[in-house]
Amino acid sequence: MSVFERYLTLWVALCIVAGVVLGHLAPGVFHIVGAVEVAQVNLPVAVLIWLMIVPMLIKIDFAALGAVGKHWRGIGVTLFVNWAVKPFSMALLGWVFIGGVFRGWLPANQIDSYIAGLILLAAAPCTAMVFVWSNLTKGEPHFTLSQVALNDAIMVVAFAPVVGLLLGLSAITVPWGTLVLSVGLYIIIPVIVAQGLRRRLLATGGSAALDRALAKLGPLSLVALLATLVLLFGFQGEAIVAQPLVIALLAVPILIQVYFNAGLAYVLNRVTGEAHCVAGPSALIGASNFFELAVAAAISLFGFSSGAALATVVGVLIEVPVMLSVVWIVNRSKTWYERGVSDPSRAGRA
Structure with missing residues (x-):
């Protein structure tokens, strides 16, 4: 592991601070960058x-x-956590914390909207960034790709009914443009580009050329991750400074939900005897959220300045640092995990 990768958490923290400071000092610049979007999908972030x-x-x-x-x-564990547990556990946590424990510290007219935003966040499994988390845990890449593709297919038919059930609404306006464009931008186009590059490298220089290219591209992925952090926190720099208490309170159920669902998926994979290289990405997919869709749906349903939109934005803000902590836990617990797998020969297979 390089020095850059070893201190990734430090670089993440510095980029978060830089994003907040820059967003507060130069909000106009970030408003311009934030406006470069199609169907609520920000194109600079997509790149x-x-x-x-x-x-x-x-x-x-x-x-x-x-x-x-x-x-x-x-696959079974991840689907169970994503669709049978995660939206419902978040709804419960929202009702307990936002509707109960923290009610006195939050604007009374936004309580229901905050809870709705949390539900929207949990009802859409992560698509793109989970490839980064899987790579950091040395996850099985074919499992990760197939699981993401399967979740995308399910999301098309399940997102609206699940959210409608939990919000108690008869009909949910799904931002289909955002959903379709996000799948295209974050899955279909990158897969086509990556496979084209892979075939070219193998055709011109074989596996050695592929290995050299991957060694050079690896740091680029992490630099892009850090740049994304600066943008995301810059977009919300003013909101963070203006409403720190509200954001901190909204973060509590999101944090509990992430660690609960990640832990549940991880333990269930261990109990069923699945390999660690699958359990890692399974836990990460089970915990992370498709925040682009959640934010767009919240704005579509409740408005840009609503509590629901703010709640989904909080999910954006904590996504990277929290998922990095889950990556750290998965990596550090590998020995423990493999001691409990019924077939040890499968546990470390990548």
Whole structure:
């Protein structure tokens, strides 16, 4: 591990501070960058996400995707956590903390809106950035890609009914443009670009050329991650400074939900005997959120200045540092995990 990767948490913290400070001091610059969007998808952020995930996707050999079925336990666990647990656990946490424990410290007219935002955040599993988290845990890339693709397919039909059930609404206006464009930008286009680069490298220089390219592109992914942090926190610099208490209180149920669902997926994979290289990305996919869709849905349903929109933005703000902490836990607990897997020969297989 390079010095840069070893101190990634420090660079993340510095970029968060830089983003908040710059967003507060020069909000006009970030407003201009933030306005470069289509269907609520910010294009500069999309480009940075491409730079983050394309190197991970280059590693994937599509010829080996057929073997992903052997990880059916991990797929089952992730689907169970994403669709049967996560939205409902977040709704419960929202009602307990925002509707109960913290009610006295929050604007009374926004309580229901805050809870709605939390539900919207939890009802959409992460698509793009999970490739970064999976790579940091040395996760099985074919499992990660197939799981993300499966979640995208389910999201198209399940997002509206799940959110409608939990919000008690008869109909939910799903921002289909955002959903379709996000899948295209964050999954389809990067996969096509990455596989084109992979084939070219293998055709011109074989596996040695591929390895050299990946060694050079690896740091680029992390730099793009840090640049994304500066942008995301810069976009919300004014809100963070103006409403620190509200943001801190909204972060509590989100934090509990992330660690609960990540831990549940991780332990269930261990109990079922799944390999650690699958349990890591399974836990991360189970915990992270598709915040672009959540923010767009909140704005569409409740308005730009609503409590729901702010709640989804808080999810954006804590996504990276919290997921990095989950990565750290997964990596540090590998020995413990493999001691409990029923077939130890499978546990460390990548």
